[in-house]
Amino acid sequence: MRTARMLLWGALATVVALGLSACAPASAPPAPEESAVSDATRDLLAAATDGDADAVRAALDAGADLEARGEGGMTALVAATKANHVGAARTLIDAGADVNAKDDIQDSAYLYAGARGHDEILRLTLDHGADLASTNRYGGTALIPASERGLLSTIRILLDAGVDPNHVNNLHWTALHEAIVLGDGSQTYVEVVRALLAGGADVTIRDGDGVLPHDLATARGYDAIAALLAG
Structure with a gap:
């Protein structure tokens, strides 16, 4: 009799436990990863890289994150600028879009457009708050790599905008050097040297080895360059 009573109580306890379990609220589904990028944002980054201005606009209309980062830490604007996609860059x-936002190697849309001679995008960045004093991973302003590459029209744009012609980078070089x-x-x-001199380049600044x-x-x-520098 005692064994039967114990079995009965055990069965009742199981029923009660099952009932309580059934009444308990279902556990909430796991929250999505905070780093997960929405479909619209993925579409935006892809459209910017491809230079499809209409697709960029559609992704923005769908709520894409304008400052989301893709490969190499690039925003959509940096990606469009690196490929010189003017229409996509203008739309962004x-x-x-922040023209000064930098990727993993410290390029912003403004700095890259200046360094590579993407003049249409460069003018857009200057019209929308480009930081003229910002520097790349070598500590140089946009004017310095533009001068290295002989990008005369870009140099003139940057000088007209007010970029310092005498900024010294991490290699102890100015744009003139x-x-x-x-x-x-x-x-x-x-x-290029003529334009830099007209823009205020100082011929007395020495390089890291003390050379003029x-x-x-x-x-x-x-x-010909030496003659210009001799005045």
């Missing part, structure tokens, strides 16, 4: 900037040391002394670089721009040009046989 008009929507409020880079135009001489990394240029080829051709007529293009003669005009004039002496750098002379040592390389860049006589």
